[in-house]
Each structure stands twice: as structure tokens, then as C-alpha cells.
Amino acid sequence: MxxxxxxxxxxxxxxxxxxxxxxxxxxxxxxxxxxxxxxxxxxxxxxxxxxxxxxxxxxxxxxxxxxxxxxxxxxxxxxxxxxxxxxxxxxxxxxxxxxxxxxxxxxxxxxxxxxxxxxxxxxxxxxxxxxxxxxxxxxxxxxxxxxxxxxxxxxxxxxxxxxxxxxxxxxxxxxxxxxxxxxxxxxxxxxxxxxxxxxxxxxxxxxxxxxxxxxxxxxxxTALAVNGYYLHGADLALEACLNGPDDRALAFSVEMAGIQQDRFGREMARIHEAGLARDGLIVWTDVEGRFDPLGLKAIGLFCEAIIRDGATGGDHYVVGFQHFPGENPYLGEFSGREAKVSFRVTPGLKRSIEKGERPDLMRLVPQAVHQVGGFAEACHRFAAASTIPEDRKTDLVRLLADIAATQT
Ligand SMILES: [Mn+2]
Incomplete structure (x- = not known):
């Protein structure tokens, strides 16, 4: 063998x-x-x-x-x-x-x-x-x-x-x-x-x-289970895997793809009008509850859309906040108000990180997130996700900007 x-x-x-x-x-x-x-x-x-x-x-x-x-x-x-x-x-x-x-x-x-x-x-x-x-x-x-x-x-x-x-x-x-x-x-x-x-x-x-x-x-x-998660679309996805997608699943997936397109379109229009918030090397946006009913992966995908759109105007860490629903469709309600945070980097910043001129997200994110009482659950060099208490969003941005400016 x-x-x-x-x-x-x-x-x-x-x-x-x-x-x-x-x-x-x-x-x-x-x-x-x-x-x-x-x-x-x-x-x-x-x-x-x-x-x-x-x-x-x-x-x-x-x-x-x-x-x-x-x-x-x-x-x-x-x-x-x-x-x-x-x-x-x-x-x-x-x-x-x-x-x-x-x-x-x-x-x-x-x-x-x-x-x-x-x-x-x-x-x-x-x-x-x-x-x-x-x-x-x-x-x-x-x-x-x-x-x-x-x-x-x-x-x-x-x-x-x-x-x-x-x-x-x-x-x-x-x-x-x-x-x-x-x-x-x-x-x-x-x-x-x-x-x-x-x-x-x-x-x-x-x-x-x-x-x-x-x-x-x-x-x-993905349309069913990721976008449609809060509407029990994952159940339709499991059923589709075992027995093939039925008419209801197909219609729901089209509806969810449409909702994503609509939410992303509206939010991008807001950014074109008002610009992104900035603090040093950090650009950030907060969609609050406006992506509802989309699942929490949406904010990470939207950060990527911002980068593709060129809305960052230069090389930056891109941070996005999305309201974390207080109720899970399978596990019920939770106390505590939290925000999902996604982190991405522009292609130019990625090159600087690779040259060692800037900290990658593994060096930047966990320490800042822990300092505001959050939980960094998926951290890679160029993409990361976490949850933090909702009232610490601006504190997190400030910390990230400080760390990014001082660490090389
Ligand atoms: Mn896997």
C-alpha cells in the first residue's frame, strides 16, 4: 500500500x-x-x-x-x-x-x-x-x-x-x-x-x-441555507440534498438571491452618497439591521463587494458591522446585544502585509476584539470574523486604527 x-x-x-x-x-x-x-x-x-x-x-x-x-x-x-x-x-x-x-x-x-x-x-x-x-x-x-x-x-x-x-x-x-x-x-x-x-x-x-x-x-x-438561514432555508437545503430541490426550494432560492442583490445595492448607494467612515488605515461601514433577513455571512461578502467597487479609495483594512439577531431559528432567544464584524483587506494592503510592512488580520484582530470583550472565531491572514458587544463598535475601530498604525 x-x-x-x-x-x-x-x-x-x-x-x-x-x-x-x-x-x-x-x-x-x-x-x-x-x-x-x-x-x-x-x-x-x-x-x-x-x-x-x-x-x-x-x-x-x-x-x-x-x-x-x-x-x-x-x-x-x-x-x-x-x-x-x-x-x-x-x-x-x-x-x-x-x-x-x-x-x-x-x-x-x-x-x-x-x-x-x-x-x-x-x-x-x-x-x-x-x-x-x-x-x-x-x-x-x-x-x-x-x-x-x-x-x-x-x-x-x-x-x-x-x-x-x-x-x-x-x-x-x-x-x-x-x-x-x-x-x-x-x-x-x-x-x-x-x-x-x-x-x-x-x-x-x-x-x-x-x-x-x-x-x-x-x-x-448557498442561497437557501446561507442567505435564507433566518427563514429556515437550511431545512430546504437539507431536503434538497436528500431528495432534490422541489419547486418551493427553487422559488425560495430565487427570492433570496433577489433580496441579497437589493440589500447590497441599497447599501452601496448609501456609501456612494455618504462615503465610508474612516479612521487611519481603517475604513468601515455599519449596515445595522438593514441586511435582514440575510444570514450573517452577508457582511463579509459585502466587504468584498466594497473592495471590488473601489469605494475604499486607497489601501485599507475594510471592516463591516451587521446586527446580530437576538434569536436563532433553531436555538431560540439570547440575551445581550451583539454585532457581527467582518474584516477584509484591499489588494494593495495585502501586498504590503505580504512584504511585512503591515500587520495581517491574525495579528490585528484577536487582540483588539478581546479588548472590547468580543469573540474572534474565524481568523485568517486576509479575512476574519468575530462578534462583539454592540456598544463597543467605535471602540473597536479606534483600537484597530491604533494597532495598525504602530505595528509593522
Ligand atoms: Mn468545511
């Missing part, structure tokens, strides 16, 4: 042990907590179908992020078995503190996991097996390996795993690698995906999605 095959075999063994720990448990009810993007939704659909086949009753709770305020609402004593997919690995320590006695948690994530092991909590992560979680194994692929460990009849779920990989942009030079590639072959063998002749990885037609190609299917799932 070559190295790749050995790594995959070890990963498969770990999935078998995780699946056995569930089927051996006396409890037959399971809750799936998964991300609401295409990779998370396909992972949630694969796990739902395979666990139902194994005799479990399954509750799906798609979420936009693991917010600390959600954890008490998720980990109630009545939920004995909880499986996280496509999120949770980096906050496993925080999650473990909320698991009541007699309850168990499995995390199937593909982002680099937090170090350490935690009681009542089991993690199976490709990164621990030398499999690259950015290019060789999306969360949907990990979920599919779990499903295959439950039973061979779940091979028909492989096509959804490939769709998850497309959602997470996992192709390497236009091709699927590692476990993603293995599952593509499985899906093609079964006729669940068909080549459309185009020479690119997403050039596969998905008959269940009325012969849309994988990129179109990704856009449909």
Missing part, C-alpha cells in the same frame, strides 16, 4: 470506532450540529440519512458559527448524543465544558483541531492522520467516511460529499484529491454524478439536482 492508502485506512479505522461507539450506545436519538454552508449542509444530510438508516431518530441543527451563548441551549441533558460536523474542532475545549454527565459528543471537523483530549468528547479529524483538511477532505468527506463505517449501503451518499468539497473550494489545480477524489470515483461509478465534458473539476452534473453542475448546485444550497 502507498502512503495515501495507509493514511486513508487509518482514518477509516478511526471512523469505524466512532461509528461503533454510537451504535453500541443504548440511546437511539442523536442531534447533529453542523455548519450552514454547502460543506456543512451536505455533511449534515449525509449523517442524517446514514444514521436514520441505522435506526436513529435524528435532529439537525445547522448553525452559522459556534457562538459561546449557543452552547447551553445545545447541550441540554435531554440530548444524550451530539455530533458536530464542519465546526467545533477549534473550540473543543469550550464545548467539553458544557457536556452534561451521561451525554457524549463526537466532532467530525476538518479544520486544524485544538490540541488536547477532553472528557466525554471524541474527535476524528483528517489532520490527525496526515490528510490535508484544506484540499483532501472536506467535512462532507469526513461525514461520508463515517456513513460508510455505519454501512456499505451509504455509498449512494458519496455524490453529496463531492458537492461539499466544491463548496469549500477544495480542488487542487481543478481536480479532486485525497478522500474527495476517492469519493468522486465512488459517485461516478454509481452514476450519481456524470461528466459534462467541461474540463474542470466542477464540470460534473448532478442528476438529483435536475442535472445542474456542482457549482450551480453549490450556489443553490
Amino acid at each position: 502507498n502512503m495515501d492508502a495507509i493514511r486513508m485506512e487509518k482514518f477509516r479505522e478511526a471512523m469505524k470506532a466512532a461509528a461503533a461507539s454510537l451504535t453500541d450506545a443504548p440511546c437511539r436519538g442523536i442531534t447533529l450540529i453542523h455548519h450552514n454552508d454547502t460543506d456543512g449542509i451536505t455533511a449534515g444530510a449525509i449523517l442524517r440519512k446514514s444514521l436514520m438508516r441505522a435506526g436513529f431518530s435524528v435532529e439537525n441543527i445547522p448553525i452559522e458559527r459556534v457562538h459561546p451563548a449557543f452552547l447551553p441551549a445545545i447541550h441540554t441533558p435531554g440530548r444524550r448524543l451530539i455530533l458536530y460536523a464542519d465546526l467545533g474542532g477549534q473550540v473543543a475545549d469550550v464545548i467539553s465544558r458544557h457536556i452534561p454527565e451521561g451525554c457524549r459528543v463526537i466532532i467530525l471537523d476538518h479544520h486544524l483541531p485544538a490540541a488536547g483530549s477532553f472528557s466525554r468528547l471524541l474527535q476524528v479529524n483528517p489532520e490527525r492522520f496526515g490528510i490535508d483538511g484544506d484540499s483532501e477532505c472536506a467535512a462532507a468527506a469526513a461525514a461520508c467516511f463515517f456513513a460508510l463505517a455505519l454501512g456499505g449501503e451509504n455509498e449512494d451518499l458519496a455524490a453529496l460529499a463531492v458537492l461539499g468539497a466544491v463548496g469549500d473550494h477544495q480542488m487542487v489545480e481543478g481536480r479532486f484529491a485525497g478522500l474527495n477524489g476517492f469519493l468522486l470515483e465512488m459517485a461516478v461509478r454509481q452514476g450519481a454524478l456524470r461528466p459534462d465534458g467541461a474540463d474542470e473539476a466542477a464540470g460534473w452534473l448532478f442528476p438529483r439536482f435536475q442535472d445542474r453542475n456542482l457549482r450551480e448546485a453549490d450556489r443553490l444550497i
Whole structure:
């Protein structure tokens, strides 16, 4: 066996042990907590179908992020078995503190996991097996390996795993690698995906999605589950993954795409009229509740739209605020008024960062966010997201401007 095959075999063994720990448990009810993007939704659909086949009753709770305020609402004593997919690995320590006695948690994530092991909590992560979680194994692929460990009849779920990989942009030079590639072959063998002749990885037609190609299917799932999250569009997306999109899902996706276009258009017009707020190297905008009912990913996409539009007029860090709804469609109401914050950089500033002339977002964001009592949950060099108390928005901008000016 070559190295790749050995790594995959070890990963498969770990999935078998995780699946056995569930089927051996006396409890037959399971809750799936998964991300609401295409990779998370396909992972949630694969796990739902395979666990139902194994005799479990399954509750799906798609979420936009693991917010600390959600954890008490998720980990109630009545939920004995909880499986996280496509999120949770980096906050496993925080999650473990909320698991009541007699309850168990499995995390199937593909982002680099937090170090350490935690009681009542089991993690199976490709990164621990030398499999690259950015290019060789999306969360949907990990979920599919779990499903295959439950039973061979779940091979028909492989096509959804490939769709998850497309959602997470996992192709390497236009091709699927590692476990993603293995599952593509499985899906093609079964006729669940068909080549459309185009020479690119997403050039596969998905008959269940009325012969849309994988990129179109990704856009449909995104419109439903990401844009439509606060209107329960993630439920339509899960249903579409398992049975194909029905007329209601198609109409809803068109409606949500229209709402995004309308909200972004209005907000860009405001910026053209009034300009962006500025403090040193920071330009920022606050859309407050005007993106409702769009999900919280909207503000990050809008920051990118601002950069494409050229509205920053020079090289800047671009910061956007969006009102954080006080009610989650699956988990109920939360106290505390918060704002979602997204961070991006203009192309010129990105070049300065790469030359070491300016701090990247990993150096800039977490310390500023912590100082205003916020939570930096997804921080990369050139894109970041966090939540902060709503009344600390201007304090955050001031801090960011100070740090950006003094650090090089
Ligand atoms: Mn993912």
C-alpha cells in the first residue's frame, strides 16, 4: 500500500470506532450540529440519512458559527448524543465544558483541531492522520467516511460529499484529491454524478439536482441555507440534498438571491452618497439591521463587494458591522446585544502585509476584539470574523486604527 492508502485506512479505522461507539450506545436519538454552508449542509444530510438508516431518530441543527451563548441551549441533558460536523474542532475545549454527565459528543471537523483530549468528547479529524483538511477532505468527506463505517449501503451518499468539497473550494489545480477524489470515483461509478465534458473539476452534473453542475448546485444550497438561514432555508437545503430541490426550494432560492442583490445595492448607494467612515488605515461601514433577513455571512461578502467597487479609495483594512439577531431559528432567544464584524483587506494592503510592512488580520484582530470583550472565531491572514458587544463598535475601530498604525 502507498502512503495515501495507509493514511486513508487509518482514518477509516478511526471512523469505524466512532461509528461503533454510537451504535453500541443504548440511546437511539442523536442531534447533529453542523455548519450552514454547502460543506456543512451536505455533511449534515449525509449523517442524517446514514444514521436514520441505522435506526436513529435524528435532529439537525445547522448553525452559522459556534457562538459561546449557543452552547447551553445545545447541550441540554435531554440530548444524550451530539455530533458536530464542519465546526467545533477549534473550540473543543469550550464545548467539553458544557457536556452534561451521561451525554457524549463526537466532532467530525476538518479544520486544524485544538490540541488536547477532553472528557466525554471524541474527535476524528483528517489532520490527525496526515490528510490535508484544506484540499483532501472536506467535512462532507469526513461525514461520508463515517456513513460508510455505519454501512456499505451509504455509498449512494458519496455524490453529496463531492458537492461539499466544491463548496469549500477544495480542488487542487481543478481536480479532486485525497478522500474527495476517492469519493468522486465512488459517485461516478454509481452514476450519481456524470461528466459534462467541461474540463474542470466542477464540470460534473448532478442528476438529483435536475442535472445542474456542482457549482450551480453549490450556489443553490448557498442561497437557501446561507442567505435564507433566518427563514429556515437550511431545512430546504437539507431536503434538497436528500431528495432534490422541489419547486418551493427553487422559488425560495430565487427570492433570496433577489433580496441579497437589493440589500447590497441599497447599501452601496448609501456609501456612494455618504462615503465610508474612516479612521487611519481603517475604513468601515455599519449596515445595522438593514441586511435582514440575510444570514450573517452577508457582511463579509459585502466587504468584498466594497473592495471590488473601489469605494475604499486607497489601501485599507475594510471592516463591516451587521446586527446580530437576538434569536436563532433553531436555538431560540439570547440575551445581550451583539454585532457581527467582518474584516477584509484591499489588494494593495495585502501586498504590503505580504512584504511585512503591515500587520495581517491574525495579528490585528484577536487582540483588539478581546479588548472590547468580543469573540474572534474565524481568523485568517486576509479575512476574519468575530462578534462583539454592540456598544463597543467605535471602540473597536479606534483600537484597530491604533494597532495598525504602530505595528509593522
Ligand atoms: Mn468545511
